[in-house]
Amino acid sequence: AQSVTQPDIHITVSEGASLELRCNYSYGATPYLFWYVQSPGQGLQLLLKYFSGDTLVQGIKGFEAEFKRSQSSFNLRKPSVHWSDAAEYFCAVAVATSGTYKYIFGTGTRLKVLA
């Protein structure tokens, strides 16, 4: 069955430190992969997506993610974290089903940033 795993429920980093959030997926076909961010009390906002081509994708707010097919991973990175990055981050895969696509989300990683 298709699934998305985010192994880290909580991550705490200091402001200015680098960040990597892990995401592994299970899907037999070519994956369409996404990272979303959810600030407290808000809806989800797309950070970046991978459909095809260059395996290193750039997103908004200085985030990037690298697709590694051999590892079934799509990890999110940021070289220097800002206090405003504190939020919950969701990885998702779009899977083909009955002529359309549906998203499967990971359980999320909550990021805390220390001043």
Add this chain to the structure above:
Amino acid sequence: DSGVTQTPKHLITATGQRVTLRCSPRSGDLSVYWYQQSLDQGLQFLIQYYNGEERAKGNILERFSAQQFPDLHSELNLSSLELGDSALYFCASSRGDGADTQYFGPGTRLTVL
């Protein structure tokens, strides 16, 4: 602001009651998706509509139903409410019904007492 609007923002009701959540997609988007987010279940896909027709179903209970109207807004109806239905309900929209970017609304927080 994603361009997706949801009303109401908060809803408090009692067990056994029925409520309707409303979603207006971004201008030009034909697909509407409904999700339920709870602490124990995470973000769960419920159902998708594309241009008025149901396209995909996820973990939607039989007590729940949805529809998309000719003007493309959508409503999610929840009936015979139980305490466990308390959650954030998100609507998202996308241009087509492929693996398009989904734009999420701010959500409706439902509390069942």
